[in-house]
Amino acid sequence: MKSNHSSPALELYSVTKRFPTSNGQPYTALHDLNLNVRTGEFLAIVGPTGSGKSTTLTLMAGLEPPSVGEVRVHSEPLRGLNPYVGYMFQNDAVFPWKNVLENVAAGPLFRHVPRDQAHVSARDWIQRVGLEGFEGYYPHQLSGGMRKRVALAQTLIHQPEILLMDEPFSALDVQTRALMEDELLAMWTTLSATTVFVTHDLEEAIALADRVCVLTAGPATVKGIYEIDLPRPRHVAEVRFEPRFVELYHEIWEDLRHEVMISYERTKQHTT
């Protein structure tokens, strides 16, 4: 395993995040949350829906400042955008007016890489995510899974030091998903990017991650963090059947289920 435990890549230090709402009372999405992301690790974040997983990533990316507390990158307090991150958003965020090639080349072009060079590396990444032949297609002509691949290539082309992924594969069918998870692990090994991976699928989290962080139902704090000591390289389709996997799953599920139930009871109260 490759991790440099000496200095964390990212720290959330007693972070609270409130959002203004229409009824005047601010809504607290995160409350006093402490979380360290080790350099080079694959950290998975799980939690019930609406707990604040996406909000956590938004803070890590510097898209939103915390209301209280501090985000630190390489031990420096973060102001404004985090320059080290690549971010795959939960919702489709590829540019509908750009074709696949232009979408993947967008990042380098924004950063003033010459056009030829940007296109060469874009083609390379398009091939790596298995989309060659679709360079001229517009997003509305692609399937949901293909759009996710475009987003992946668009994010990875920078070879970001820190990779934030928000439920990237939740819209895919089981087979495609297993394929892409394996591909992601392979790329993670070669890129050695610190990865924070949000999912609501505990199996996916355990299969991929070095550590799994469970968030409480909103306002979110860290409920528990679990070391996943399954050997690498892993094959996501097979690792699920290992006894240690099942053991870990039961252990973490106890925690998670409790939070999911709380969140579920709340929404039921809301609707009835």
Added chain:
Amino acid sequence: MNAQNNTQLETPRRLIPSSGEDARRQVQARRQRIVVNILRVLVSVIFLSAWEFASRAQWIDPFFFGQPSDVVIQIWTWIIRGTAQGPLWEQIAVTLEETVLGFLIGVVFGIILGIALGRSQILADVFGPYIKAANSIPRVVLGSIFIIWLGLGLPSKVALAVVLVFFVVFFNAFQGVREVDRNLIANARILGASPRQLSTDVILPSALTWIIASLHTSFGFALVGAIVGEYLGAVHGIGLMIATAQGTFNPNGVFAAMVILAVVALLAEALVTLIENRLIKWRPQPVSDISF
């Protein structure tokens, strides 16, 4: 998941014989289109014959209402002998020049200011009320002011067209900017876009759908601006031809000028549609194809 597969899927489709539900629907659609076209022509034939007949039979006074055959003769005379102000094509050219200039200037200002105010809360707060107030003035009356300021020539017409076009484009651009998907902006920022690149590469293309929707209406407004400007006082142009025809109590002249205007407007409309299809080729095909 690759191009090979895709082309393989395409080939056998062409081999399917043209029968079955799809083919039947196509034939039906074609038939319906023919019927619609015949009916369209029929409507104008009936209307024009009724008009012609009524005025020949003196049911309506041709002195006030004109008659289609005289309108055609009037247009023909203009083509052959020119108008009171000079050759017909020159009048059309002048009006078109004013319209296109006014349109372009109005569109550019509308887009720039719409995006600026859409992006900056401070600018929007400061200038918002003024723009709303200016928008509530019936702007055609500005034509008189412009003629006093800028004279009888081209600038006063262009100015009126600009004012008419500006507000339409401005409000659409402004709204378009406000409607941009926050996700796309966040993504572009993460990918390294500077504020300027955000404007040109994300906000402008995404507001373009709104802006282009306004181009159809605003070209019409530009034409109105040019014509009204000419009507209020000019030395050339179709608007002046209408004013002259009115002054000499020649309804056929007014109608003839209207026909010419309609042709010009329809050509321009086709041009705008062409540009539109060029600019937003990334859009999925519209769901319904009800159109005029």
